């Protein structure tokens with residue numbers, strides 16, 4: 001079966017020559033939960049941006065559902081990200097002037113597959129699933145840190161992406177809220193068959209993933225899912 005996402009011999013070099021990611025190849029399938037670990041500056045975020053079509057490799061291929069993305073214009077990449085990928089970052093990036101509900105509704109409306117009540121039902125369903133039903137009219141600043149990050153995850157799932165990419169999503173959370181975020185990721189993988197890639201510094205949380213990818217100096221030094 002075609003992998004959800006495949007990168008082949010991907011290198012990302014800065015114009016002045018520094019190499020952030022060097023000759024990385026991997027395939028990611030539905031139902032995989034992959035933790036990306038490695039020392040600070042080892043290229044974890046750089047790799048995640050390449051996997052998420054937020055950045056382009058200097059060389060190598062990035063295929064989403066078998067489609068080569070190399071020559072797609074930026075607008076097509078943005079459309080693919082909106083429809084097929086969900087992102088969660090260390091900082092929630094919720095829009096401060098919009099309610100929790102509107103933050104989840106905005107990507108649904110931008111994609112335009114669901115309208116009116118159906119769009120609202122989808123957004124409310126996600127907020128309910130993450131314990132935010134009663135908070136749907138609150139602004140981000142009125143939510144706790146854990147609630148904000150769960151709202152950011154609800155937003156990442158708004159358009160039903162097959163793949164969720166998370167960069168240090170628990171970096172600003174206490175251990176209970178961090179564990180709750182990983183509980184959600186496990187559920188998305190086990191019960192819904194999505195794929196999750198999570199960059200984390202936390203070795204205990206990383207062990208909850210089903211696949212471990214370790215980077216040093218932009219190179220994969222361990223990938224338990226290879227083979």
Ligand SMILES: Nc1ncnc2c1ncn2[C@@H]1O[C@H](COP(=O)(O)OP(=O)(O)OP(=O)(O)O)[C@@H](O)[C@H]1O
Nearest residue numbers: 014019020038039040041042043044045046047201
């Ligand atoms: N656009 C850029 N311009 C210059 N340097 C960059 C750029 N992007 C990344 N870097 C540098 O490349 C290296 C790899 O960065 P990256 O953020 O991918 O590492 P990381 O493993 O995610 O690090 P951390 O764990 O500290 O977040 C770092 O030394 C970083 O400072």
